[in-house]
Amino acid sequence: MLLAIPLLEIAVFVVVGGEIGVLATMGLIFATAVAGTFLLRSQGFGVARRIRATMEQGQIPGRDLVHGMMIMVAGVLLLTPGFVTDTLGFLLFVPQFRDAGWRFLRSRITIITPGGETRSRSRDPNVIDLESEEYTAGPRDDTPWRNDSSLNKPQ
Template sequence: MRKWLFGLILLVPIVEFYGFVYVGDQLGLGKTIFLTLATSIIGGLMMQFEGRKIMADAKMKANGGQLPGKLVLNGICVFGGGILLLIPGFVTDIIGFLLVFPLTRPLLRYPIRKWVERKLKNGTITFFRR
């Protein structure tokens, strides 16, 4: 895990820098800065809206005696996407919008579910009860 984290800490800023340079060459500095701020604001608002919707649906299911398993994964996607949207950059914004937007979220929810299942099976992720 530490190798991946170290690699991401090095790779993400480099990729984002090249993204800023490319977009800046195409649109100009002012429009690039505006676009960066706009995607962060729109992404934050989308995260709030989708997060509230997921919480309301989860409460409704829990009150009905059902387990909100799929909604938990949706919540993880929205939370992770929101974090990516708040990071300045275009590549992280694209991935963040894919995670937050309800029509594209199912495409990424399946691999995330498989990853969590694999981590639970090999004991990397554990849950403790109090």
């Protein structure tokens, strides 16, 4: 990714510069950076207000926090010179695109509230949740996994 994106950006610069000219290409890059700054400011403040309102209601603002992160990434992408990064940045400013990203992330995160309550969006059958009294760091006699010499013999 670190090599592919800059090479792709250079190729797009060459193609766009050949079609519309160097000065127009540079003007377009500057315009997308300015537009990104304004979008970051307006949508960022909106998300911050929604986060504050959600927290005042005593709820967890998971969706809005993820949207805020995506808006910050979008702003960085738009400030980075390049048409590929600008396209990705503008897509992140579209709420439907961010919602798709949130749906993807929502099933992969676990929320732990200040009271210690754990809420997970989906239960993975391969994950075993233990309470603090069910886990100890020291050896236990009642475990089937103790180091028993009869278990280590080849059969």
